[in-house]
Every structure is written in C-alpha cells, then in structure tokens.
Amino acid sequence: MKFFQFSPQCAGTTGDETICPDWSARPVILHKLQFELESWPEDDLIEATIQGYAGTTTLADAINLAGLTGVTFDRLDMIKGDQFWLWENEHQGETIPEYLWFKFPGIAGKDDFGQVAIKGIFDLIVSEKTLAVLKQFKIENCRIKDFDPSLLVAQS
Amino acid sequence: MPDDKVKDTGDHLTSVEPLRPALDTADTQQARNASASELEAVRKANPDASDGSATPRNRTAIYAAALMAAQDKSIELFDREASGQEKLVAARVMPEVSRALLGKENLEQQSKTVEELTKQAKENPVYEPILALRKHADGLDPGQQKDMLIQLSKVQTDELKDLFRQAEKKPVDQGQPSKEITIARHNYSPNDVLAYNNQQKDIATDTTNARAPKSNQELDNRPMYNLGLEQKEASLFSTGVGYLEGYKKPEITTQVLFERVAALPLHHQALVLSAGIQAYRQELDHQQYRIAVGQITGVGESVVGMAQGADSLGKSICEAAQFSKDIVENNPRAGDTAEAAGQSFGKLLVGGIRVFDAADHYLGSVGAASYEGDHTKAFRDISELGQQMNQKWQSMSPEEKTRLTTRLAMDNLGPIAAAGAVNKLAKSMDVVGALQDLGKTASTFGGRERDKYQRFIGEIIEQCEPEAVTNTGHRLKWRDVSKTAEQAADENISRMSPWFEKGKKMAIESGSKRAAELTGLPEEQIKKLVKEDPRALERMTNGQMIYMEKVYRETYLTAHPEYRNYPKPFEVHHRIPQDVLERHPQLFSHREIHDASNLVGIPYDTKTHAPIKDLWRDYFRDNNMPSRQDIIDFANKVDEANKRHYLP
Numbered sequence: 001m002k003f004f005q006f007s008p009q010c011a012g013t014t015g016d017e018t019i020c021p022d023w024s025a026r027p028v029i030l031h032k033l034q035f036e037l038e039s040w041p042e043d044d045l046i047e048a049t050i051q052g053y054a055g056t057t058t059l060a061d062a063i064n065l066a067g068l069t070g071v072t073f074d075r076l077d078m079i080k081g082d083q084f085w086l087w088e089n090e091h092q093g094e095t096i097p098e099y100l101w102f103k104f105p106g107i108a109g110k111d112d113f114g115q116v117a118i119k120g121i122f123d124l125i126v127s128e129k130t131l132a133v134l135k136q137f138k139i140e141n142c143r144i145k146d147f148d149p150s151l152l153v154a155q156s
Numbered sequence: 157m158p159d160d161k162v163k164d165t166g167d168h169l170t171s172v173e174p175l176r177p178a179l180d181t182a183d184t185q186q187a188r189n190a191s192a193s194e195l196e197a198v199r200k201a202n203p204d205a206s207d208g209s210a211t212p213r214n215r216t217a218i219y220a221a222a223l224m225a226a227q228d229k230s231i232e233l234f235d236r237e238a239s240g241q242e243k244l245v246a247a248r249v250m251p252e253v254s255r256a257l258l259g260k261e262n263l264e265q266q267s268k269t270v271e272e273l274t275k276q277a278k279e280n281p282v283y284e285p286i287l288a289l290r291k292h293a294d295g296l297d298p299g300q301q302k303d304m305l306i307q308l309s310k311v312q313t314d315e316l317k318d319l320f321r322q323a324e325k326k327p328v329d330q331g332q333p334s335k336e337i338t339i340a341r342h343n344y345s346p347n348d349v350l351a352y353n354n355q356q357k358d359i360a361t362d363t364t365n366a367r368a369p370k371s372n373q374e375l376d377n378r379p380m381y382n383l384g385l386e387q388k389e390a391s392l393f394s395t396g397v398g399y400l401e402g403y404k405k406p407e408i409t410t411q412v413l414f415e416r417v418a419a420l421p422l423h424h425q426a427l428v429l430s431a432g433i434q435a436y437r438q439e440l441d442h443q444q445y446r447i448a449v450g451q452i453t454g455v456g457e458s459v460v461g462m463a464q465g466a467d468s469l470g471k472s473i474c475e476a477a478q479f480s481k482d483i484v485e486n487n488p489r490a491g492d493t494a495e496a497a498g499q500s501f502g503k504l505l506v507g508g509i510r511v512f513d514a515a516d517h518y519l520g521s522v523g524a525a526s527y528e529g530d531h532t533k534a535f536r537d538i539s540e541l542g543q544q545m546n547q548k549w550q551s552m553s554p555e556e557k558t559r560l561t562t563r564l565a566m567d568n569l570g571p572i573a574a575a576g577a578v579n580k581l582a583k584s585m586d587v588v589g590a591l592q593d594l595g596k597t598a599s600t601f602g603g604r605e606r607d608k609y610q611r612f613i614g615e616i617i618e619q620c621e622p623e624a625v626t627n628t629g630h631r632l633k634w635r636d637v638s639k640t641a642e643q644a645a646d647e648n649i650s651r652m653s654p655w656f657e658k659g660k661k662m663a664i665e666s667g668s669k670r671a672a673e674l675t676g677l678p679e680e681q682i683k684k685l686v687k688e689d690p691r692a693l694e695r696m697t698n699g700q701m702i703y704m705e706k707v708y709r710e711t712y713l714t715a716h717p718e719y720r721n722y723p724k725p726f727e728v729h730h731r732i733p734q735d736v737l738e739r740h741p742q743l744f745s746h747r748e749i750h751d752a753s754n755l756v757g758i759p760y761d762t763k764t765h766a767p768i769k770d771l772w773r774d775y776f777r778d779n780n781m782p783s784r785q786d787i788i789d790f791a792n793k794v795d796e797a798n799k800r801h802y803l804p
Contacts, residue, residue, distance in 0.1 A: 010769045013735055016660045023739040024780040039766055049735060049773040083709070086725050086760055119778045141766070 003109055003149060004131055005122035008053065009141035011046040012038040015079055018052065026117035027051055033101045034077040040087040041096060044137035051115070051123060053102040054078070059137050060100050066133050070106015070113035109152045118151055270294065273313060282448040285430040285518075286312045308521065312423070316452075408455055411606065413465030414507025415599055416453035425509060426518035426535065428452060429473045433534045436474035445470055469507075472500040476511060480537035483544065498614030505595025506610040512542040512588045542588040545620040549587035558582040560619055568612040577612065587620055654686075656702045656746040661737045671701050699745060708750040715752035719803055725760040726803060732791045733772050743784045756795075757803035764801040768794055 014020070015034030022029070028051040035048045044059040055063075060073050078099055080088075108114030108125035115123050125147050126134070273290055277283040286309050293305035417428055428449060435445035446466040450456050479497030504511050515535035549557070561578045569577060577594060584590035591613050598609035655667020664670060671686075672679040674697045685692050686703040693703045706714075712728045713720055731754045736744050748754065758765050775782075775790055782790075795802075 007770070007773075010766065010773050013661075013733075014738070016662050016738065026777070026780055038769070047773070049733075049769065050776045082707075083727050086727060089725065090760065123777060143770075 002128040003125050003147040004128070005143075005145040005147045006124045006126045006131070006134075007122040007143040008045040008047045008124070008139070009041070009043040010049060011041040011043075012036045012048045012081060014048045014050075014052045015077070017077060027115040027123055032077070033074075034079060035099070035101075036079050036081050037084050037087075037096075038081040039084075040091050041099070043139050043141050044097075045102070045134065045139060045142065046099070053104065053124070054099040055102045056097045056099055056137070058097070059134075060102070062133055062136065063130075066129070068112040068127075068130050068133065070104055070111025072103045072105060074101040074103060076101035109147075109149050116152065121147070121151065269310070273309075276313075280444065280448045280451075282316060282427050282431045282452060283313070284434055285427050286316070312427070316424070316427070408459050408461040408465060410461070410465040410468045411507060411599070411603070413449070413453060413455060413462065414469060414504065414509055416455060417449070417469065418508030418510070418596075418599070420452065422510070422514050422517040423521055424452065426514040428469075429509075429511065429514055430518070430534065432470035432473040433477045436470040442467070442470070468503070472503045473511070475500040476504065477534040477538060480541040481534070484537045484540045494618050495614075498618040499610065500614075501617045502595075502610035502612070502614035505592055505613050506598045506606050508596050508599035510592045510596070511538060513592060515539045515542070545588055545617070546586055548620050550585055554582065561616070564612055564615045564619070568608050568615065570608075581616065587616070591616060654703050654705045656704060658700050658702075658745075659738065659741040661734045667701070667703075671697070671703075674701060694745075694747075702746045704746060704750065706750075708755060711750060711752050712755040712757065715755075716757065716803070719757055722757075722803070726757045727760060727765050729756050729758045729765060729768065729802075730754055731756060731795060732787055735772070735776070736787060739776070740782065740787075743782075743787065756799075758801055759803065762801040764798055768798055771797075 013036050014030075015036040017032065017034035018030060019032035020028060020030050030052060033048070033052045033054070035046075035052060035054050041054075044056045046054050048054070054076055055073075063071060076099065078096075104113045104115050104124065106112065106114040108116045112127040112130040114125045116125055117123065122143065122145065131144070270287075270290055273283060273287045277287040289305060289312075290309040293302050293309060296302040296305070417425055420428065431445055431448060435442055446463050449466040449469065450459070450462050455462055475497050479494065479500075501511065515538040518535050519532060519539055552560075558578065561581045565577045580594065581587065581590050594609065595613055598606055598613075601609065653663040653665050653667050655664050655671060656662075657664050657667070657670065668679045668683050671677075671682045671693055675682060675693070677685070682693070690703045690705070693701050708730070709728045719726070730749060732744060732749060734749055737746060737749055758768075771794055772790075779786065
C-alpha cells in the first residue's frame with residue numbers, strides 16, 4: 001500500500017493548558033490538548049504547533065465509517081489567540097465547526113494513520129485509503145508528499 | 157475699604173496711559189498682583205536683607221567673608237589680553253570641606269537627619285520631595301554638588317517646618333487663616349473664606365471627627381452623589397459633586413484653595429504639586445495630602461470643601477504630569493488624554509498656579525546636576541512639555557497663531573474678552589508664560605468667566621501639543637492619530653494580566669497571589685512593589701516571574717505609531733515565536749519575546765503569517781533541543797525570506 005506524508009493546516013499553537021511531559025520527545029506525546037487558534041481554521045484537519053492535531057466531527061464520522069485504523073478521538077479545549085479577532089473580522093457570519101482532538105497511536109507504514117520522527121519528514125503518515133477520505137473534505141491548506149517506506153527501515 | 161482700592165487702582169491706570177505698555181508686561185503684572193506671602197518670599201530671597209543684628213551685616217558681606225576665608229581653595233581662569241594684562245574669565249570657589257564633616261559623628265548625624273526626614277515625610281507628604289532630594293544627594297559622590305543639595309534640603313526642611321509651625325499656631329477649633337491674604341486683586345478675609353458656621357458636629361468634616369480614632373479619620377468620606385449641572389450652588393463647588401447626607405455648603409471653594417497654593421512661594425508650590433503627583437499616583441495617602449495642603453495654605457484640613465479642593469488639585473497636577481510624561485516619552489496614550497490634561501492645566505492655571513514656572517523653579521533650585529534624579533522626573537517632564545509647546549508655538553506663523561487664538565477665544569470667551577486674549581497670545585513668543593499670565597488674570601474673575609478661560613487655556617494647550625516622532629522619523633500630530641487599530645485591539649484583545657511565569661506563554665491570572673507564594677511577601681506588598689519597580693519581581697524570583705503591563709500589540713504600536721491608522725488589518729508577529737516560552741523556557745524571557753525588536757507587522761492580505769508558521773513548525777519538529785543561538789539564526793533566516801511582506 002502506498003503512504004503519504006501529510007502536514008495539515010497550521011491553524012494555531014498549543015495553549016498553556018496543554019499537558020506535555022516532555023516537549024523534546026519526538027513524536028510529542030500530549031496528555032491534554034488546548035488548541036489556541038491563531039488563524040481561521042479553513043480545513044477539516046488542522047494542527048497546533050507542534051503535533052497537536054484536531055479534526056472536525058464530520059471528518060471523524062467519515063473516518064469511522066471508512067474503518068480507518070491508527071486514529072482515536074478525544075475532546076479538546078479550543079481557545080482563540082489574542083489576535084484571532086482579525087480573522088473573525090474577515091469571516092463575519094461564519095462559525096467555526098466543532099473539532100475533536102485527533103490522536104494517532106497507529107504505526108506509520110502499517111496503519112492508516114501513524115507518526116514518525118524523521119528529520120525533514122512530515123510526522124503524520126497516512127495511507128492511500130486515508131488520503132482518499134481526506135480528499136472528500138476541505139484540506140486545501142495542507143501539504144502532501146510521497147512517503148518512502150524504506151526510511152522506516154533505516155530508522156529502525 | 158477693598159472696593160475703594162479697586163476703584164483707585166482703575167483710575168490710576170487710566171490716568172497713566174503712556175506707561176501702559178510697560179505695565180502690560182508679564183513681570184510687571186506679576187509684581188502688581190503679588191501676594192503678601194510672595195512679597196515675603198522675595199524679601200527672604202534678598203541677599204542684601206539685614207539679619208536684624210545690632211551690627212548690620214547683610215548676606216553679601218557674610219558670603220564675601222566666607223570667600224575670603226576659603227580664598228586659597230578656588231579655581232580661577234585667566235586670559236591674557238593683547239595689552240598683556242590678565243583678565244579673569246571664570247572663577248569657582250571651592251567650598252571648604254571640614255574634616256569634621258567626614259567624621260563618624262557627622263555621618264551619624266547625617267543619617268539621623270535622613271531618618272527624621274523620612275519620619276516627617278511619612279506624616280506629611282509635602283516633605284516627600286525633600287526626602288527624595290536628600291536621598292539623591294546622599295547617593296552622589298562627595299563634592300560641591302552633594303553639599304549644595306544636602307544644604308538645600310536642610311533649608312527647605314527648615315522653611316517648611318516654619319510654615320507648618322505657623323499653621324499649627326492658628327486656632328484649631330476654627331481652622332481658619334489668621335491673617336488676611338491678598339491673591340491677585342482679590343482680598344480674602346477669613347470671614348469670606350469661612351462664612352459658613354458648621355453646626356453639625358456629628359459628621360466627618362468637623363474638627364471633632366477629624367481627630368477621631370484612626371478608623372474614622374478619613375475626611376469627607378461620606379456617600380457622594382452627582383448634583384448635576386443645574387445645582388444652584390454650583391459656583392461654590394466646581395466638581396458638581398456634593399454630599400448625600402448632611403450636605404453643607406463648602407466653606408472654601410476649590411478655586412480659593414488653588415489661589416492660596418498659588419500665593420505660596422514658587423518652591424513651596426512645587427513641593428505641594430510634587431506631593432500631589434505622588435498622592436494621586438497612589439504612592440501616598442490622600443488624607444495625609446489633604447491635611448498637608450490644608451496646613452500649608454493655612455486653611456485647615458477640616459474645613460468643608462477642603463477635601464474636594466485638595467482632591468481636585470492632586471488629580472489635576474497628576475493628570476498634567478502624566479500627560480507631560482506621555483508626550484516626552486512619545487507614548488501614544490497622550491492622544492487619548494490630551495483633552496483631559498488640557499482641562500487640568502487650564503484648571504491649575506486659572507487657579508493662578510504657575511505650573512510650568514514652579515517646575516522650572518524647582519529644577520533650578522536643585523541644580524542642573526541633579527536633574528537626572530527620579531524625584532525630579534515629573535517636573536522635568538512638565539518643563540520639557542513647556543519647552544516643546546513654546547517651540548511649536550514659535551514654529552507657527554503669526555497668521556496661524558492669530559487664526560487659532562481668535563477661533564478658540566471667540567468660541568470660549570466671546571467677542572469682548574477674545575480681543576485681549578488673542579492680542580496677548582498671538583504676539584507672544586513664550587506661549588507658556590502667556591498662558592500662565594492669562595490664567596493668573598482669569599483667577600480674579602467670577603466663576604463663569606473662569607470656566608471659560610479654563611476651557612480656552614485647555615484648548616490652546618491641546619493645540620500646542622508637540623508632534624509624535626516615530627522610530628522611522630515620521631512626524632504625527634497626536635490629534636490626527638486614528639484610534640482605529642488601538643480601539644479594535646482594545647475591544648478584541650482581552651486585557652492580559654501583567655504577571656508572567658516562566659514556562660507559560662500567556663499571562664497568568666491571580667499572578668499577584670503566585671508572586672506572593674514565590675517571594676513569601678504579602679500580596680499587597682508585591683502589588684505595590686511592582687508598581688514602583690516593575691523589574692523587582694524578576695530579580696526576586698530569579699526570573700521565574702516577570703511583571704509586564706503592556707500587551708505586545710501595544711508595544712509594537714508604541715514603537716511604530718504610524719501604523720495606528722494603517723488602512724489594512726495586520727497581525728503583530730513575533731519574530732522568535734512565543735512558543736519558545738513554553739517549550740524552551742530557559743532560552744528566552746517574556747521580556748525579550750515581547751520586546752519591540754522582536755515584533756513585526758504583517759498585513760493580513762499578504763497571507764504570509766501562515767507559511768511562516770509552517771516554517772517554524774517544521775523547525776521545531778526537526779530540532780527538539782535547539783540552542784538560543786540556533787533559534788535566533790533561524791528567525792533571521794525567516795526574516796530574510798519574508799521581510800518584503802513586513803510593514804516597513
């Protein structure tokens with residue numbers, strides 16, 4: 001199966017209420033995610049720097065429906081950054097959809113979702129099947145690259 | 157007969173028409189209007205005044221004798237003229253420093269003096285500026301300047317002691333001035349000032365309660381309500397605020413109190429003003445300030461109306477000082493406070509208080525070398541504002557000045573009074589002096605006229621505000637500064653708490669509590685401490701906590717006021733992202749991250765902020781343990797690639 005590097009829209013950063021025992025660990029392991037919005041979340045899958053992922057509830061439903069592996073969902077605390085009002089002015093009348101915390105405990109290159117820690121490589125690795133589902137949603141601001149599975153062998 | 161005097165004066169002036177130009181000068185008017193205490197002050201300052209001894213020796217002679225005694229310790233500069241004769245160019249007498257001055261006993265005596273002064277200042281805030289002066293002097297290296305300032309502080313202390321001693325001698329039960337004083341052309345007798353006899357002994361303003369136990373000592377601490385502008389007694393209290401229960405007509409009006417302060421010698425005025433600034437910046441107790449003003453003016457602290465008058469004086473000078481500071485420091489807040497500050501200056505000047513002269517006089521009296529002392533900061537700002545106003549005024553053409561003063565005078569004073577005011581101001585090079593003169597003259601008018609002059613003076617001051625100069629050299633008139641960006645930010649950015657803790661990006665709520673935990677000091681003490689010295693907390697907690705009042709967007713706009721009215725929305729971007737505060741707290745402090753040098757403006761429509769965030773996300777993903785320098789280097793790279801999108 002083919003895999004891809006996937007880097008979602010970076011819509012914000014982790015807030016002070018985020019609980020992370022070790023920010024130097026890669027991938028970063030979060031115990032609680034507070035998503036601080038710094039720009040308008042255009043896409044259905046977004047990221048708070050670094051490695052705090054959030055997706056809309058509709059995307060989560062679609063993932064469940066498609067039976068994709070390597071992903072779990074949790075509640076998150078979403079807050080507005082102190083200059084987010086600029087974006088709200090530009091998106092008057094629009095509402096921000098409901099987002100869930102997307103956690104990726106899967107194994108990269110095996111499950112549909114997985115994370116790696118390789119320099120120069122986006123950390124989220126998705127399967128071709130996953131990409132097909134994602135493409136049904138708004139992912140206009142993401143970056144997608146081919147993923148070379150041999151890198152995993154080199155890493156191990 | 158006061159009325160006859162006024163009439164006589166008027167006739168006299170008419171009969172000596174040819175002398176009018178000379179009499180119209182500011183100095184002459186000031187001399188003519190000088191009060192008894194001003195005359196006394198001048199007499200005291202006269203170096204040739206007799207010391208009253210049987211063998212008359214004036215101060216010049218005493219000083220000459222001192223010079224003779226120390227003749228071998230002087231510095232003299234000579235120049236040789238073409239004729240070969242030496243000509244004295246400059247000379248400075250070195251004061252003889254007695255060895256005894258450096259002795260242990262003398263040092264102990266000196267510290268005792270400071271201790272006494274500290275105690276006095278605690279009880280009476282008017283001593284505060286003298287204490288500050290003394291502390292400043294003590295911090296100087298030994299020399300002429302230090303000795304001069306110590307001597308000056310002693311002289312000022314003695315003078316004040318005398319003044320307060322005189323006030324204490326007055327009958328406390330009446331709290332009224334013991335002598336008639338002359339302010340401008342008005343003669344005030346004690347009966348005029350204190351015509352109302354207070355019969356209600358059970359409320360806070362009578363002397364019995366004023367000396368009640370500490371818990372009840374707050375003067376005029378009764379519930380207040382707004383009497384509105386229609387109040388018939390409005391002329392008696394210009395603030396429009398009266399007392400809800402047991403209302404009594406003020407025995408002294410704010411205007412009269414101002415005039416009494418104006419009647420003091422300039423350096424005493426300066427001390428009262430300086431104490432007012434401290435009191436209304438919450439550094440001193442208001443009640444103590446009221447008591448001190450009551451004593452120094454001879455009115456007595458428990459007179460009805462005194463509290464309001466002192467409050468008005470303190471608030472006005474505090475607003476004027478704050479505005480001066482903002483102007484001098486190029487703080488855009490000046491644009492918001494200009495109107496209120498103009499009114500405050502107007503009120504003080506129409507009260508006859510020559511604010512700018514008092515500031516200049518005080519700075520002059522403490523000597524140029526001590527200008528940098530913290531205790532002179534407020535006066536330096538006021539003095540600087542005065543100079544800048546004069547420069548601005550002088551840069552205007554005569555037509556511009558006439559047009560401006562005519563418009564404002566017609567709007568505020570009406571056609572008859574306008575002619576005189578316009579004439580004086582438009583021709584003046586020294587607008588500050590002219591406004592002070594105008595205020596002094598207006599102080600003799602009735603309540604409504606004074607209000608008009610107060611407005612007029614306030615508006616002239618607003619118009620004379622200097623321009624703001626941005627970092628890029630642009631000159632902006634405060635008035636023209638659009639508040640759009642600032643207002644938008646105010647509306648949308650929640651006012652951050654000023655307390656920051658290492659390891660957290662955002663300001664923390666209940667920061668004072670946390671600071672108290674870390675330092676072991678009471679919360680209230682911490683709050684007071686950081687107001688006085690914002691960096692104290694940083695030092696005490698070894699950088700664990702930082703106190704910073706400014707929101708970073710405001711920091712950016714202060715550094716770049718030209719973007720306050722920028723037509724496009726823009727984000728203020730941190731060149732080194734705030735994330736490092738959370739993830740690498742040991743590398744940078746909040747102060748560095750929110751410093752103006754780390755902030756750039758990125759217009760929203762360039763869509764540059766998002767790709768920059770992507771760059772940093774990739775950087776942090778690939779660099780889990782960067783050094784401080786690594787981060788700085790990467791920030792420079794990001795700048796290099798994106799600076800074309802930054803606001804210039």
